Amino acid sequence: MEKREKWGSRFGFIMAAVGSAVGLGNIWKFPYITGQAGGGAFILIYILLTVLVGFTIILGEIAIGRATRANAFAAFNGIKPGFGFIGILGIIASFVIVSFYSVIGGWILKYLSVYALGGSVKTDGFFTSFVSLPVEPVIWMLVFLAICTLILMRGISGGIEKVSSIMMPLLFILLAAIALRAVTLPGAGAGIEFYLKPDFSKITWDVVVSALGQVFFSLSLGMGTLITYGSYLDSRSDIVKDSVLITVLDTIVSVIAGFAVIPAVFAAGQTPDFGPSLLFVTLPHVFETIPFGHAVGAAFFLLVLFAAVTSAISLMQVVVSFFGETFRIKREAAVFIPFVCCAVIGSVASLSHGILGSISILGKNIFDFLSFFASDILLPIGGMLTCLFIAFVWTTDSACAEIKKGAKHGFKLAAFWSFLIKFVMPVIILIILLRVFGAV
Ligand code: PHE
Numbered sequence: 001m002e003k004r005e006k007w008g009s010r011f012g013f014i015m016a017a018v019g020s021a022v023g024l025g026n027i028w029k030f031p032y033i034t035g036q037a038g039g040g041a042f043i044l045i046y047i048l049l050t051v052l053v054g055f056t057i058i059l060g061e062i063a064i065g066r067a068t069r070a071n072a073f074a075a076f077n078g079i080k081p082g083f084g085f086i087g088i089l090g091i092i093a094s095f096v097i098v099s100f101y102s103v104i105g106g107w108i109l110k111y112l113s114v115y116a117l118g119g120s121v122k123t124d125g126f127f128t129s130f131v132s133l134p135v136e137p138v139i140w141m142l143v144f145l146a147i148c149t150l151i152l153m154r155g156i157s158g159g160i161e162k163v164s165s166i167m168m169p170l171l172f173i174l175l176a177a178i179a180l181r182a183v184t185l186p187g188a189g190a191g192i193e194f195y196l197k198p199d200f201s202k203i204t205w206d207v208v209v210s211a212l213g214q215v216f217f218s219l220s221l222g223m224g225t226l227i228t229y230g231s232y233l234d235s236r237s238d239i240v241k242d243s244v245l246i247t248v249l250d251t252i253v254s255v256i257a258g259f260a261v262i263p264a265v266f267a268a269g270q271t272p273d274f275g276p277s278l279l280f281v282t283l284p285h286v287f288e289t290i291p292f293g294h295a296v297g298a299a300f301f302l303l304v305l306f307a308a309v310t311s312a313i314s315l316m317q318v319v320v321s322f323f324g325e326t327f328r329i330k331r332e333a334a335v336f337i338p339f340v341c342c343a344v345i346g347s348v349a350s351l352s353h354g355i356l357g358s359i360s361i362l363g364k365n366i367f368d369f370l371s372f373f374a375s376d377i378l379l380p381i382g383g384m385l386t387c388l389f390i391a392f393v394w395t396t397d398s399a400c401a402e403i404k405k406g407a408k409h410g411f412k413l414a415a416f417w418s419f420l421i422k423f424v425m426p427v428i429i430l431i432i433l434l435r436v437f438g439a440v
Pocket of ligand 1: 020021022024025026218219221223311312314
């Protein structure tokens with residue numbers, strides 16, 4: 001049997017896992033939902049949930065991966081035959097997320113190319129008319145998928161790890177520079193206040209649920225990504241420390257992304273009631289008004305591209321390792337499975353902004369439906385099943401024994417972590433699901 005690949009270094013693993021976590025969820029979604037949902041108050045709730053729910057599940061998933069050294073399906077089955085279906089759900093989620101993610105990846109490439117060539121996207125209607133075109137957005141989406149596929153072909157340490165170790169530090173530097181620029185713009189003060197001033201009156205039940213959904217999506221939980229990445233670790237790795245680092249870095253990036261975006265929007269005299277169109281409609285207006293705006297715009301879309309690529313490859317690797325190991329297909333061939341499937345579903349998703357716009361599922365167009373189905377349904381279900389699996393099938397004692405291997409300072413929180421996994425997580429996740437189905 002072929003020897004299983006491994007990460008080349010601890011730094012490389014952390015950059016890859018942070019690369020998976022830091023994505024459009026941080027840079028595009030976090031600023032706008034924070035702005036809409038009570039600023040500082042939302043950030044506090046988000047951080048609390050990240051510590052309680054996010055960290056707990058990250059550690060559990062990495063432990064499953066490292067204990068079994070197998071893909072998401074074989075990992076569950078390896079611990080207890082018959083439970084591989086939890087991994088299969090993750091593999092399905094991965095296809096679905098990559099399909100809409102790469103449509104956005106294509107938009108990012110388009111904006112990057114416009115800014116890099118000195119062009120402008122500021123005209124009103126640029127975004128809506130571009131995304132509804134039948135051919136060009138599909139081509140950019142294919143380019144995005146092709147970039148990810150080429151990286152995956154080079155494998156774990158030669159592809160994913162190398163690329164993440166370069167892209168992530170660059171992303172941190174670019175993001176910090178843009179945030180510094182944004183908060184020092186004249187008129188940025190009002191934006192900083194809007195972003196940070198806690199408004200507890202806006203904290204409703206819905207806001208708490210959306211914060212929890214955001215924790216799941218942003219930390220790449222509930223679908224086997226971290227099981228897969230953890231499976232390339234060896235037992236000397238300190239997964240307690242690594243999980244803390246991944247959680248902290250992902251949260252820091254989200255908060256800094258808010259500083260990069262919201263004050264700039266205020267400084268440019270834009271209204272704060274932005275929504276999902278923030279990145280592609282509101283920000284380009286900002287880039288028009290600041291000195292060297294086009295260079296800043298190019299740098300900004302480059303960092304968003306890094307974030308999107310390192311997340312998409314983590315999603316695709318879940319599929320590649322499953323098909324590669326289950327059907328003994330070589331990596332160079334297995335990478336074409338997510339490429340082809342996501343190219344097909346992604347094209348349909350892209351066209352749902354134009355010629356296929358009249359098709360609606362549960363009142364949503366195909367693109368919005370895919371995003372809703374994966375993030376609001378598949379990930380929480382996957383997360384709940386993973387917690388129940390750890391709690392009652394694998395047992396928290398076995399999980400803690402695995403976690404303790406390699407942990408330099410032991411695992412002092414073992415009892416608390418086990419309590420969270422057994423009793424708190426399933427209840428919290430069930431509440432999100434009931435909420436999503438409109439039952440609460
Ligand atoms: N965490 C990524 C983001 O914030 C998205 C993602 C979800 C990646 C699930 C992998 C698995 O954009």
